[in-house]
Amino acid sequence: MTGKRRWTWLLGVLAMAAGFSMLVAAYGAAGTKHKTAATKPIGTLRAVIDTIDYLDPQQAYTGQSWWAMWNVYETLLTYKHVDGPAGYKLVPGLAQSLPTVSRNGKVYKFKLRKGLKYSNGKPVKATDFKWAIKRGFLAQGQGVGFYTDIAGAEAYSKHPTPGGNIPGIIVNNKKRTIAIKLVSPRGDFLTILALLFAAPVPGNTGPEIQNGSIPGTGPYAFSNYDPNRSFTMVRNKYFKPNRFIPRGTPNRVEVSLIGDADAATQKVTSGQADYSNGAIPPDRIADAKSKGHLVLRDTANTYYFWMNIREAPFNKLKVRQAVNMAIDRKAMQTLVWGGLGKSTQNVLPPTYPSYKKLSLYPRNVTKAKQLINQAGANGATVKVWTRNVSDAVTAATYYTNVLNSIGLNASLTILPRATYYTTIGNVNTHAQTGWARWLEDYPHPLDWFDVLLNGERITDQDNNNFAWYTNKKTNKEIDQLKKQPLLTPAVNAKWATVEKQIMQQAPWAPWSNRVFPEFFTKQIGCIHIQRLYGIDLARLCRK
Amino acid sequence: MAEPATDFTLDSAALLAAEEHEVPIVGRSPTYLAWRRLRRNYVALFSLLVFVLIVVCCALAPVYAHHVAHTGPNEIHATEHVRVGGKDRQVVGGGSYFDPKTNQFVVRGVSVLGPTWWHANGRFVLGADALGRDVAVRLLYGGLNSLKIGIGSALICSFLAIVLALLAGYFRGWVDWIISRFFDLIWAFPVLLLAIAIGSALQINGFHHFGINIKPGSIWIPLLVISYVLIPYIGRPLRGQILSLREKEFIEAAVGQGASPLRIMFSDLLPNVASTAVVFFTLIIANNILTEAGLSYLGAGVQPPNPSWGNLILSGQQQIHTAPWLAIIPGIAVVLTVLSMNIFGDGLRDALDPRAKVRVEH
Numbered sequence: 001m002t003g004k005r006r007w008t009w010l011l012g013v014l015a016m017a018a019g020f021s022m023l024v025a026a027y028g029a030a031g032t033k034h035k036t037a038a039t040k041p042i043g044t045l046r047a048v049i050d051t052i053d054y055l056d057p058q059q060a061y062t063g064q065s066w067w068a069m070w071n072v073y074e075t076l077l078t079y080k081h082v083d084g085p086a087g088y089k090l091v092p093g094l095a096q097s098l099p100t101v102s103r104n105g106k107v108y109k110f111k112l113r114k115g116l117k118y119s120n121g122k123p124v125k126a127t128d129f130k131w132a133i134k135r136g137f138l139a140q141g142q143g144v145g146f147y148t149d150i151a152g153a154e155a156y157s158k159h160p161t162p163g164g165n166i167p168g169i170i171v172n173n174k175k176r177t178i179a180i181k182l183v184s185p186r187g188d189f190l191t192i193l194a195l196l197f198a199a200p201v202p203g204n205t206g207p208e209i210q211n212g213s214i215p216g217t218g219p220y221a222f223s224n225y226d227p228n229r230s231f232t233m234v235r236n237k238y239f240k241p242n243r244f245i246p247r248g249t250p251n252r253v254e255v256s257l258i259g260d261a262d263a264a265t266q267k268v269t270s271g272q273a274d275y276s277n278g279a280i281p282p283d284r285i286a287d288a289k290s291k292g293h294l295v296l297r298d299t300a301n302t303y304y305f306w307m308n309i310r311e312a313p314f315n316k317l318k319v320r321q322a323v324n325m326a327i328d329r330k331a332m333q334t335l336v337w338g339g340l341g342k343s344t345q346n347v348l349p350p351t352y353p354s355y356k357k358l359s360l361y362p363r364n365v366t367k368a369k370q371l372i373n374q375a376g377a378n379g380a381t382v383k384v385w386t387r388n389v390s391d392a393v394t395a396a397t398y399y400t401n402v403l404n405s406i407g408l409n410a411s412l413t414i415l416p417r418a419t420y421y422t423t424i425g426n427v428n429t430h431a432q433t434g435w436a437r438w439l440e441d442y443p444h445p446l447d448w449f450d451v452l453l454n455g456e457r458i459t460d461q462d463n464n465n466f467a468w469y470t471n472k473k474t475n476k477e478i479d480q481l482k483k484q485p486l487l488t489p490a491v492n493a494k495w496a497t498v499e500k501q502i503m504q505q506a507p508w509a510p511w512s513n514r515v516f517p518e519f520f521t522k523q524i525g526c527i528h529i530q531r532l533y534g535i536d537l538a539r540l541c542r543k
Numbered sequence: 544m545a546e547p548a549t550d551f552t553l554d555s556a557a558l559l560a561a562e563e564h565e566v567p568i569v570g571r572s573p574t575y576l577a578w579r580r581l582r583r584n585y586v587a588l589f590s591l592l593v594f595v596l597i598v599v600c601c602a603l604a605p606v607y608a609h610h611v612a613h614t615g616p617n618e619i620h621a622t623e624h625v626r627v628g629g630k631d632r633q634v635v636g637g638g639s640y641f642d643p644k645t646n647q648f649v650v651r652g653v654s655v656l657g658p659t660w661w662h663a664n665g666r667f668v669l670g671a672d673a674l675g676r677d678v679a680v681r682l683l684y685g686g687l688n689s690l691k692i693g694i695g696s697a698l699i700c701s702f703l704a705i706v707l708a709l710l711a712g713y714f715r716g717w718v719d720w721i722i723s724r725f726f727d728l729i730w731a732f733p734v735l736l737l738a739i740a741i742g743s744a745l746q747i748n749g750f751h752h753f754g755i756n757i758k759p760g761s762i763w764i765p766l767l768v769i770s771y772v773l774i775p776y777i778g779r780p781l782r783g784q785i786l787s788l789r790e791k792e793f794i795e796a797a798v799g800q801g802a803s804p805l806r807i808m809f810s811d812l813l814p815n816v817a818s819t820a821v822v823f824f825t826l827i828i829a830n831n832i833l834t835e836a837g838l839s840y841l842g843a844g845v846q847p848p849n850p851s852w853g854n855l856i857l858s859g860q861q862q863i864h865t866a867p868w869l870a871i872i873p874g875i876a877v878v879l880t881v882l883s884m885n886i887f888g889d890g891l892r893d894a895l896d897p898r899a900k901v902r903v904e905h
Contacts, residue, residue, distance in 0.1 A: 261861075262860075262863070262864070281862065281864075283653050283654075283655065283673070283862050283865040283866070284652070284865065285650060285652050286650070286651060289650050328622065331622050333638070334621070334635060334653060335621055335635060335673065335674055335675075338639055339638030340639050340648060340650075383759065388842050390861055394673065394674065397674060397847055397848045401617060401848070411759075411846075412760065412848060413746060413747070413759050413846065414846060414847065415746075415747065416842075
């Protein structure tokens with residue numbers, strides 16, 4: 001061996017040794033990381049949430065129910081378990097991959113993953129998806145309105161029977177394929193399929209409401225449900241994690257339902273619970289911060305006062321504009337939730353790409369009074385409606401005071417939480433103005449403008465358009481934008497224009513995009529927030 | 544031989560006694576005797592004094608609000624500043640805020656102005672609530688509303704109960720059957736539950752029938768609801784007494800003399816149950832104030848922003864950890880009022896008829 005060769009050999013050996021040691025170090029580091037997570041499992045998570053409506057996928061329509069059910073009932077498409085805007089990205093759930101969509105945007109084709117099972121061990125069939133949609137119509141579920149664009153669904157909804165057919169859903173159990181035909185293209189249809197209303201349920205599930213007893217396909221299953229008190233989630237032993245749906249860290253989640261925010265906070269500070277999603281009373285925020293771990297959840301929401309444009313005095317534009325000018329939005333953030341909110345005059349929350357900040361109504365009480373005078377509305381009797389929840393009562397009390405300060409004669413009517421929306425959404429109530437909020441169902445402007453402000457969707461009962469706002473031009477633009485398959489920058493700009501047109505007519509006085517305090521004991525770590533569904537159970541850990 | 548009939552009468556007994564004690568004996572009316580017994584009951588009189596004081600204070604609420612606190616019960620002063628002992632204080636201050644530089648919220652607690660104890664020219668003597676309203680003004684107005692409802696509903700309830708009891712007790716038969724079943728019907732429901740059900744229903748659209756127009760949010764709603772649900776609690780015992788009195792000779796005599804039913808009911812029967820009715824009236828005031836507080840606490844009574852002691856306790860409860868006085872002070876006011884009226888009512892019962900067992904039970 002020559003000297004040169006010897007050196008080359010030596011360098012080669014050294015390089016190999018260095019490479020090998022780096023490999024060992026990397027493996028060791030990975031091993032340590034894995035070990036850290038594994039040696040501190042979360043075991044049982046004791047959570048407190050304020051309320052749920054149902055634990056039935058075709059019925060539940062509250063953020064709290066969806067938080068729990070997102071981990072129990074999987075849909076064909078779902079959202080990524082990541083923080084921030086990436087959480088809006090649709091990924092395959094029960095489907096093998098994202099669907100193929102026909103050129104005309106009317107036909108969507110899916111294939112189910114292989115070997116899918118419910119928490120009772122029974123296999124998931126393609127027909128179960130069809131049954132879930134039919135079950136929604138049979139049970140008059142809260143989300144059926146989303147699925148009437150499927151071919152034949154409108155007719156089925158008029159006379160739903162278990163044996164009836166929705167011809168627009170074509171399924172093949174052998175091939176595990178599902179094809180969905182729409183009457184007309186709909187840009188938000190994929191997000192609609194990701195709603196829990198479309199989660200497949202076993203074909204023998206009856207249409208009646210079944211809270212927590214329907215088998216699911218997610219990492220957890222409900223083990224018991226005590227109405228208005230508690231429910232428990234345990235691991236689904238038939239669940240197989242994949243790259244989009246992780247296994248979940250707690251072995252068991254015990255959820256208590258406590259409506260009183262103060263009592264819920266107390267549970268965490270006293271160590272009786274690990275987590276509470278209840279609103280922390282404004283005066284206790286500082287105390288809570290020192291005693292636990294306060295995480296602010298920034299999800300898409302808008303709190304607003306609606307003004308019924310059919311009812312005097314809000315049938316006059318000047319009155320609606322005056323109201324928008326008189327509200328001290330900044331002060332309201334402090335008064336209602338201790339400052340944990342951002343003032344807004346927009347319909348859309350700032351998390352949307354279509355959002356373009358509006359400042360149409362700078363605060364000017366003097367001008368507001370002038371507008372009321374000009375409209376001849378001085379002394380007009382106004383009944384302000386709100387629901388019996390502390391933040392809603394506080395906001396509506398302030399609003400009533402504002403209306404009185406600009407010359408109206410306002411009084412407050414407080415309804416029970418359970419009957420509030422159905423009462424104000426009934427045409428016979430003739431509700432003039434009141435409190436409301438909207439939390440997104442899915443991340444698309446249609447979920448706001450089409451549901452809340454499209455005059456063509458006004459119904460006499462269970463109406464979501466509390467302002468009874470309708471405008472031919474706006475309605476037409478919403479309908480046209482509905483057909484756009486993608487939210488391109490140009491489409492987003494059009495949505496921003498629609499929003500401005502609406503707010504120039506001032507059917508709403510939006511006032512806050514709230515952030516929700518999520519309160520944990522100091523022992524809980526790895527807190528991640530999925531933008532749509534909130535605290536991600538899949539990634540929690542114990543410190 | 545039989546003894547001759549004696550001429551000894553009560554008058555002659557009085558004369559004999561006067562001769563013996565050298566002072567004339569004067570006949571005393573039952574009212575005088577009751578008053579003599581009552582004025583010796585110092586606890587009852589003190590309770591009456593406390594109640595009267597509370598009523599006077601609450602009645603002066605508009606004067607206090609206008610001339611001392613310079614604000615109304617529903618006026619919001621959250622963003623204002625007040626000089627307390629020479630120092631500038633914001634009524635509702637602090638709170639979290641969004642910092643655009645860091646793009647994050649800075650989390651801070653909200654501070655609400657506490658009691659100024661007359662160091663702010665009469666403003667916010669008992670502090671401010673979460674919306675920056677003057678607690679002292681709201682407490683007095685709340686008391687005024689609670690007392691209006693308590694006393695007003697006691698008047699209406701007692702009047703209706705007496706009329707129904709007189710009708711049932713005098714006419715008996717099917718009239719009594721119908722009125723008794725009506726009492727049974729109301730009696731069958733727990734008072735608070737029935738009041739919540741009726742109160743909540745009326746709060747939505749008010750009452751607009753038979754020429755009566757009551758708007759939602761009016762204090763007439765809790766007032767009338769409480770009057771209605773408590774009718775049998777006075778009506779039933781009174782009916783029992785009247786049924787018993789109806790069998791007495793003096794009523795038979797009145798009927799025999801051709802007295803009209805109205806005359807018998809109001810001239811003969813009513814005076815004989817008056818003492819019971821008066822005692823019930825005092826006790827039912829206390830009871831009604833308590834019922835109103837319960838209803839308002841549960842959201843079916845006086846509607847916010849109008850104050851009542853019940854809804855002040857409810858709103859104060861949300862700040863019990865940082866501003867406990869917001870819930871405690873109206874709570875004390877309810878306890879004092881109810882206790883004073885109950886003790887006075889007991890004293891009045893002892894004075895009017897020491898053997899009576901009058902209780903408001905439900």
